Amino acid sequence: MSQSVFSIAFGVGTRNREGQWLEVLFPRPLLRPSAVFINRIKDILGYTGGNQVIDFNFSIASDLARALKYISPEQSALLVRLAESHKPTVACILEHDTPPATVPGAYLKLQLISHRLCKPHEINLTDLFNVLPNVAWTNRGAVDIEEVAALQLEERIKGRMLEVFSVDKLPKLTDYVVPKGIHIADAARVRLGAYVGEGTVVLHEGSINFNAGTHGSSTIDGYIASGVVVGADSTLQGGCSMASSGGQPLVSVGHHCVINSHADVGISLGNRNTIEAGLHLTADTTVTVVNKAKQTIKVVAASELALLDDLSFYRNTETGTVECLNTAE
Structure with missing residues (x-):
């Protein structure tokens, strides 16, 4: 068994009548626990290495609580409460960050993101939807x-x-985690596995998918698709959407960006970018770069302008072409 473990969590969840896991709540997941922590609990749980899901009863929960009382008081207190549970309790140990293979393992990874212990695309969620059951x-x-x-x-x-x-297949975030310092007007529109940074305001039309989110202090009134991360002090107005396109595994939005209503953006944006209302901008959109005198500098695919700062994207009202102006020049 390796001396290092990627993550461990103790939780309580729901099984169906056939004993199959439907979901698991992990109130205090740990990322990269110490070797001392693992050594204290491995014999009690019968953990022998690798990625394992281990059911435990009230007696084992009590033993774990005593073993961790002085080295991890928060985990010990959680286990005291889990010992009182009438629902199935489970330990999920992930030695390696491999694609999720079990429902408890998948739920642990989603909650690592929503607890802000991992950021979107820092954790392996390959084939997640093949593991999770569809649930009412x-x-x-x-x-x-x-x-x-x-x-x-x-x-x-x-x-x-x-x-x-x-x-x-996924529940709403707030049934599992309520991150510190956020505002969510409609909790049903933010899924478990979303990373909602402190200071984020999600308005009634705002929506954040799993493995996506915000770094904080942003106002979201549009849709953030899986694979998109929005920087601080940015605004997504109603009806707009951010989604990965052109084969990009991750789309990011820099700080102080404004994506106006009903815009659709599929490239990564630098800092202080503005997208005109209703503009559809994908990686292969043809963009005419102009100067302040409206003279053409070059014509490029939108992907070539990804991550550049101080850009304003809009559609020319006379020609219908998509133009881009560097507002800092």
């Missing part, structure tokens, strides 16, 4: 799709309603 998210928690009808009938017989909020 209800007022009774996660329910297997095949078990919804029976539960609906059971709730009606008892004089209650089963409310199904969504049917999706």
